[in-house]
Amino acid sequence: MAALFGARVRRLRMAAGLTQAELGDKVHVVSTRITQIERASGAKPTRELARALDVALGADDLLVELWPYVYREAFPDWSRKFMEHSERAVVIRQYAAHVVPGLLQTEDYARAVLALDAMLDSEEQLEERVAARMGRQERLSSPDRPELLVILDEAVLRRPIGGNGVMRQQLVRLLDVAAERHITVQVLPFDQGGHEAMGGSLTILTLPDGSEVAYTEGSDYGQLIEEPANVSRYKVIYDRLRAAALPPLMSFDMIRSTMEGNYRGANLPSRTERRRLAQEQLQQSGGGRLRGGGRRIPGGRRPRP
Known part of the structure; x- marks a missing residue:
């Protein structure tokens, strides 16, 4: 090709x-x-x-x-069909156990994650995968952008992939997208204990015709689930994770606190700058904020970063 x-x-x-x-x-x-x-x-x-x-x-x-x-x-066979479905999905629900989902990764973080693949053949293949991942993010700003609901395990915030500088900028990115109307970010804290999706990531896609598929993935495998009865079981698992996770506003505070506590540094935007950016994003997205279950409160105010 x-x-x-x-x-x-x-x-x-x-x-x-x-x-x-x-x-x-x-x-x-x-x-x-x-x-x-x-x-x-x-x-x-x-x-x-x-x-x-x-x-x-x-x-x-x-x-x-x-x-x-x-x-x-550039990608293994088992991930291609999932990516094709993702490009058409109208709702994407994701649980990430180990790393930030690809749609929300910064370029440096994506490169650090993809470089860990033991099956990677060359630096050229790595750059191909990074470019492809960054290209798929364009859909989040397109007119047909999907609704994106993301649950991050607390481990995602605390594991400094790529080093503290890369991780700090990745958490800044998460704080930025948390203000977007079509994106909801929640954190599942360690104190919630074990759960049914601990083995890897889980994604539920809702397609334009209303049908749904599920996808589970580990470090070197992936499985696309299309049988409705099996998809329903994974939807129940996802709903339980979302219920156990912190509400969006508390998740925002936890991401911010983790960033300031673990990844403090000269490249961190000032509190004033982050507040200004958050206010601009709120104005662009209609000025609402999210409550615990993902419901938006008109006229609400974001927590102070």
Whole structure:
């Protein structure tokens, strides 16, 4: 698929009468990057670069539509169908036992997580996976964005993946998204003890036709569950986790306290700056806040970061 993508770019470039250097200037990359794409060598193009090439070459979205298939090669078979469902889901409910879910990861955190894969073949494959993960996050700001409900085990907050600096910025990111109208973040504290999903992560997807699928994942495996009776059992597990988790406002405070207590440093935004950002996000999302079960309170005020 990467070779097909490159061949299409070359054909369109030549039809437009452009050299590789001229096309590189139009999309703000060096000419050798265009050479790599056309020869299917080096890192695969990011979604942003595919879109820029599409516009520069007048491809009428051909390259953008081909881009996801280029990246399928970068992921194991058992995760691809789940990612396809995720791209269409209208509601995503996730429980994360060990790491922040991919949709909410910063780029540095994502790179640190993906680099831990024992089956990773090369630095090039790592960068492909990072670019693909960052590309999937674009849907959270699109008009058809899904409702996202995330439960984080307390261990997710306290394990400094990538080092304290990377972890601090990741927690800042969680505080930022907690103010978004379509995103709910809750924390499941250690003192809740054991539960049925301790083995790994759990995701429930609601698709446009109302059907639902569940997905469980460990460090090197994944299982997609489509049988309605089995999906219902996982929905019950998720509902129990959500009931045991802290309400959104208390979760916000716990994330903030963990960040300030464990990952304090010079790169941490000031309290005034965080308060200003939170107020701006509230104004953009309608000025509401969330109560314990995820219900929004009109006119409410976010806790002070």
